[in-house]
Amino acid sequence: DAGVIQSPRHEVTEMGQEVTLRCKPISGHDYLFWYRQTMMRGLELLIYFNNNVPIDDSGMPEDRFSAKMPNASFSTLKIQPSEPRDSAVYFCASSLVRGGEAFFGQGTRLTVV
Amino acid sequence: TQLLEQSPQFLSIQEGENLTVYCNSSSVFSSLQWYRQEPGEGPVLLVTVVTGGEVKKLKRLTFQFGDARKDSSLHITAAQPGDTGLYLCADNDYKLSFGAGTTVTVRA
Numbered sequence: 001d002a003g004v005i006q007s008p009r010h011e012v013t014e015m016g017q018e019v020t021l022r023c024k025p026i027s028g029h030d031y032l033f034w035y036r037q038t039m040m041r042g043l044e045l046l047i048y049f050n051n052n053v054p055i056d057d058s059g060m061p062e063d064r065f066s067a068k069m070p071n072a073s074f075s076t077l078k079i080q081p082s083e084p085r086d087s088a089v090y091f092c093a094s095s096l097v098r099g100g101e102a103f104f105g106q107g108t109r110l111t112v113v
Numbered sequence: 114t115q116l117l118e119q120s121p122q123f124l125s126i127q128e129g130e131n132l133t134v135y136c137n138s139s140s141v142f143s144s145l146q147w148y149r150q151e152p153g154e155g156p157v158l159l160v161t162v163v164t165g166g167e168v169k170k171l172k173r174l175t176f177q178f179g180d181a182r183k184d185s186s187l188h189i190t191a192a193q194p195g196d197t198g199l200y201l202c203a204d205n206d207y208k209l210s211f212g213a214g215t216t217v218t219v220r221a
Contacts, residue, residue, distance in 0.1 A: 099144050101161070104154075
């Protein structure tokens with residue numbers, strides 16, 4: 001397996017624009033996590049899914065953020081409208097079982113200007 | 114909400130020296146994981162500890178889990194520049210929550 005695949009690797013957008021980040025988890029993994037990483041706040045869990053169902057979205061900062069998992073092989077994180085304070089590296093991770101090893105993608109570096 | 118505290122925040126040492134980083138929780142861990150993150154990459158799992166008092170060794174890395182399962186340490190013997198990175202502890206019960214991490218720099 002190629003591991004967790006995220007796209008794009010880098011995204012630069014203007015404030016107010018919609019941004020969509022994409023993730024393909026490892027095949028067969030039942031858990032998918034979205035994180036945001038900044039120097040100030042570290043690695044923050046935004047939302048996680050189990051079997052394509054959102055289980056805990058308490059980390060989603062505002063209504064401007066939304067995440068979907070339409071099937072077992074694809075998830076999106078959308079920010080609309082984007083703001084400069086959303087600039088961060090966004091990671092997607094997947095794991096086979098609860099409490100198991102989490103495999104991370106290489107992240108998407110988002111810059112909102 | 115469980116709070117994970119890691120210390121120190123930064124650590125810079127010379128190649129060949131030993132180092133220890135710590136992870137403490139406000140409540141009991143169900144299980145604890147240590148990850149290392151290198152610049153430009155996502156975190157990678159080093160070890161999972163489950164049982165209080167458990168000690169695991171991975172080459173030059175030694176992981177200890179406190180008897181009460183509320184704290185853990187990672188000790189690196191004879192550190193090498195390749196050990197440079199951000200070391201993160203995580204509680205992986207229902208969701209994978211991370212501490213702020215310790216940034217380790219090993220100078221050649």
